[in-house]
Ligand code: IPM
């Protein structure tokens with residue numbers, strides 16, 4: 001089959017890591033008889049420099065026309081400490097989510113035995129932890145109106161808004177993931193304080209009878225933040241609003257010691273986007289040292305979720321596992337010799 005894949009390498013190490021995932025996808029295409037047509041678009045600081053816009057229209061069209069989008073990273077230190085910057089790379093990411101209707105961000109958190117020693121937690125706490133964070137991505141305080149500054153600039157405000165329909169569609173996905181896994185769904189909210197959270201709870205409680213096989217529990221976000229650290233193994237699927245999901249998914253990603261290995265998917269109304277969860281790592285940009293495995297595993301999610309190529313996705317995951325067993329990895333996770341980003345990509349493509 002022929003598939004169109006849009007590549008948005010973005011900033012920092014983005015271009016280098018996306019290039020490795022492309023090598024692996026091409027190898028998978030050859031092995032399984034598919035043809036992937038790649039086309040590249042600008043996003044983030046790279047797009048601001050070239051077009052003055054972090055998510056240009058041509059990039060949106062490219063994404064809309066594609067079967068899936070592989071995304072690198074976004075963010076540039078030039079903008080981070082300048083709260084007055086008029087255009088920011090992150091706006092590109094938010095515009096992409098809004099325009100493509102990417103209402104769900106899915107982050108599987110898995111442990112890799114060989115990396116457990118990198119975890120900030122005791123090995124016995126994290127070994128075997130395996131859960132998924134399903135984060136709402138196009139609502140809540142990230143997008144709610146009104147937002148802004150008072151005329152005298154002495155006050156600023158953001159508004160968190162959720163509709164029942166928005167909650168239902170993300171909760172549907174949470175139930176779906178739980179059904180495929182251990183059948184436990186934890187709804188994270190702040191229903192003791194926030195009206196939006198009470199609507200979340202009410203809406204999902206109403207949905208429970210349609211999913212009798214799923215055990216649902218409700219947890220306040222502060223408590224969830226604590227329990228993810230204390231008992232990471234107790235979770236199966238967490239579903240939560242945009243802002244809480246942003247915070248908890250970063251927390252979750254780091255406890256396994258595998259930050260450089262965790263992929264994510266953003267899915268919704270139009271084309272889905274797949275990206276590593278780590279950032280643009282500007283200090284490493286251009287040095288050929290960044291770990292490409294999270295991006296390669298994001299490509300595996302792309303194969304599975306968007307293209308429904310399950311066997312191909314499994315083959316990509318298997319070759320990643322082998323590269324780790326055989327120590328063909330970058331310096332961040334190497335115990336012996338460290339390989340370059342490009343060398344890891346080539347090895348994966350050759351050994352798939
Ligand atoms: C993420 C990031 C983004 C977010 C930033 C870069 C806007 O932290 O994807 O989690 O807050 O959603």
Ligand code: MG
Nearest residue numbers: 246247249250
């Ligand atoms: Mg985040």
